[in-house]
Amino acid sequence: MRARRSCNQFLRSASGGLILTIAVIFILASARVSVGQKSASSFVISNARVFDGEKIITGATVVVSDGKIAAVGPKIATPSDAQIIDATGYTLMPGLIDSHVHIWTRDVLASALAFGVTTELDMFMRWRQAMHWKEQESKGAFDVADFRTAGTCVTSPAGHGTEEGFPIPTINTPEEAAAFVDARIAEGSDYIKIMYDFGDNYSVMSRETMAAVVRAAHKRGKLVLVHIGSYEGAIEAIEAGADGLAHLPHDRPPAKEFGTFVKAHHAFVETTLAIPRFLFGNDGGGDTIVDDPLLAPYLLTSDTGLLKGIAPVKAQVHGMILHHIQQLRNPTPFEIRERESLKGIAPDQYEAFSNAEETLCLLDRAGVPILVGTDAANGATAGALMHAELDTVVKAGLSPVEALTDATSVPAKIFSLNDRGRIAPGLRADLLLVRGDPTVDIGATKDIVAIWKQGVRFDRDAFRESIAQRNEAWRFGRGWWPWSDLRFGGNSKVHVSVTEGGPDHASGTMSIEGNVKSGIAEPFAGVMYFPVGWGFSPVNYSGVKDLSFWARGNGGSYGISIFTQSRGRVPASVPFGASKEWEQHTIPLSAFRTDGHDITGAFIGGDRMGIYQLEVSRFRFGSGASIGVDLIPMPAIPGSKGKFSASRLIIGSVTKESPAEVAGLKTGDTIIGVGNEKVTDPERVKALLWQSAPGHMVPIEIVRGERHQIVNVTLSEHP
Structure with a gap:
């Protein structure tokens, strides 16, 4: 091994245009270009068992043209030049609609589509991100699910929703309702979501304020959903005129008249039962998803850790919640009602999860519209959790056909998504093809053959490989990602692998094979390090004087770039060489024109055309x-x-x-x-x-x- 290289070499200007190359990341990211994106084409699916969102058609043919369904039926003439897909033994259904998610990252939309969920109905996200991603969708984004959003939730000061780590506006009085709703609509909210849940350490708005928000939203033609935590809250929300409940109440067994009450008020209810089932049911937790061979290859390591953490809790959780409420010195009237409700719950009922199942069946028998929703991204993985949710509602008592209807045509009708949710002429070709018959065995929805969004087939194999590569990079350390211009419209590719050991007693080494191709103006391939794990969020590394790493390669020229929040789209880059022998490189942060107070990411790789090899080990800021x-x-x-x-x-x-x-x-x-x-x-x-x-x-x-x-x-x- 050679001695430490002098940092003076790194103070020269970068060669090969690496600064411009990496700066293009942000410029291209704002113009939506998808991996494998292509225009919709015409094709025919023949010999299929079709669940059209409402009923079953056997031996059917479905013709797709220009992203829409052109014809459906058992005896349909097929265009002579169309691609024919033989679906013998398979079932074709509309793309699934998850009626309750939280889109904190774009990964939620990508993961959803990879599991056959073509539309996501968000129930609280950052509204600026929603506007940005909607703009991308309008230009065509075939690698992510389509979505609608509630945007910022409506909550009181210290209410549920204020704990997410970023500031949101809150409402105090009924008089503020009209302006508050107008502000949400101006931000792009497609419907309004109210938080009416005492939670744990949360406040709750008054009934009068909730009712005023409902009236204001209805005056502006918006649906209103209410997050509730009890039967009392559910009843009060529906009496206030809410269109739907964002969750099933299950703090106690339901009263017999609850179903007819909800039906009489023309309200709908979302399920969100899989996570409570994992916590309070009797047949395993989130590890049932992680251990499923049909789901596991498409899951990130970071998400499997979250899923494994959703494990059955003991009945004592009921006592802990009740004890907390009883210790409150000045409980609100709402909290007093919650306390009395919890007193009536037997711990074994809470643990057995029977209340939720009984409530679901009661509402279903009463004819209340049921919408399948997962609460995904709230501690679980979007897409995969949808299949667990379908399984949960079927185990609770719904038939597979009812469950599929509640995940396709019913939410499409409720949310006025009139171009999807069914397989019928003129509608979007958002389609899911699976092996077997999910109308008999709901588990068949996991055995996916193909997914189409607006007639464009989703490249599930490429998605699985990208997940495998991200998981491999994660082995080197939290926050490492394969990163090339491929995700921004280029053709360059990168492959990473991690092995144990390395120079200077290192625990691991990451091998990077880049293949830089001409596909965009400034191509590149390499790896990115995000200090917070993902995304360009700033961290304060002020006081840290340098970064260091060991590297060896095939004698080429490489570069390392540092992104900061203050510079935005333009990073500072420093070149380095890597021979066949391990060398340690130490670079002062000043060489990147930063004191480290707002670092958002670091890129290592190359931008010269052709294939390169590079190994990196012991990457660290400061002493590590x-x-x-x-x-x-x-x-x-x-x-x-x-x-x-x-x-x-x-x-x-x-x-x-x-x-x-x-x-x-x-x-x-x-x-x-x-x-x-x-x-x-x-x-x-x-x-x-x-x-x-x-x-x-x-x-x-x-x-x-x-x-x-x-x-x-x-x-x-x-x-």
Whole structure:
């Protein structure tokens, strides 16, 4: 191995146009270009069992032309030049519609489509992202599901929805309702979502305010859904004129008249039962999705961890919630009603999940419209969870045909999506082809043969490979992604693999094979590192003086670029060479024209035409020192009191035999300071540790129980 290379070499201007190349990422990202995107073509699906969204047609032919369904029936003439797809033994159905999701990232839309969900109905997301993605959709985006959105939810100060970690407007009085609803519509809300749930540590708006919001929304022609947490809340929401309930209430067994009450008020109900089933049912948790061979190859490692965390809880959770409400000094009238409701629940009923199943069947028998929704992205994976939701509602008592209807034509009708939800002439060719017969065995929806969005076939094989590559890069470390111009309309490709070991006692090495091709003005291929795990969100690494990594390659010229929030679309880049021997490269952050206070990402790769090989190991900012804890940020709930009135940083886990364990830090401790600086962000904690060398002792200020104390931790070097 060669000695450390002098940083002076990196201060020269970048060659090969890498700065311009990487800057193009942002420019192209704003103009929607999809992997494998192509115009819709004409094709014919023959010999299919067709579930058209309402009924079954056997031995049918479906003709698709220019993204729409041209004809459906058992005896249909087929165009002579059309592609023929023999669907013998298969079932064709409309693309599924998930009636309750939260689109926090674009991955939600991509994952949904990969599992046959062609339309997502969002129930709370960042409205600016919604506007941006809708603009992309208008230009054609065939690698993600279509969506509609509630945008910003309607909630009270310190109400449910204010805890997501970003500020949102809140409503106090009925008099504010008209202006509040107008603001949501101006932001692009397709319908209105109200939070009317006491939650845990949340406030709730008055009945009068909720009713005023409903009236204001109806005056402007918008549907209103209400998030509720109890039967009392459900009844009050429906009495206020809500069009639908965003969840099934299941805090107690339903009264016999509940179904006729909901039906008489012409309201609908969304299911969102799979996650509660995983938590309170008797047949396994989220690991049932992770372990399913039909679903697992399409799941990210980061998501499988979340799913495995949705595990059955014990009946004591009922007692914990009740105890919390009983300890409130000044409960609201709503909380008093919740307390009385919880007193009437037997723990075994809560754990058995029977209340939810009974409520669903009661509503179904009464003729209440049921919409299948998952609450996906609220601790689970979009798309895959839809199949678990279908399975859940069938196990609860609905027939497979009813479940499929409630996931296709029913939500399309309720939300006035008149161009989809059924297989009929003139409608969008949003289609799902599966092996077997899901109208008999609902599990057949998972055995997917093909997916079309507006007549364009989704490349599921390419999606599976991209998931495998992202999972492989994740093995090198959280936040690493394969990254090339392919996702922005180019033809360049990158393949990564991770092996154990490496130079200087490294724990792992990432091998990068780039194939840079001419497809856009400035092609590139390599890997991206996102400090927060995904997306260009800024972190504060101020005080960290440099970054370092080991590299070896095939003698070519490569580059490393740093993105910052202040520079936006234009990163700063520094070239480096990599021979066949391992070399350590240390580059001051000043070479990237940053002090590190707002770093959003780092790119390593090449932009010269042709194939290149590069291996990277021991990539780190500063010293890379670690104490061996997993930190969980808990955002403040605006307007709340007590421990939720301020942001907190909780130790989620402590690595065995780590410096933290040796020093006595424990899971559940709140870290409030490192050295002389107060902290609430895990990335800032990392940066403060990286300013010190391994072996150095750092004082960590914590709160354990109600007691503040200082724990001195001796840093170790993370391999």
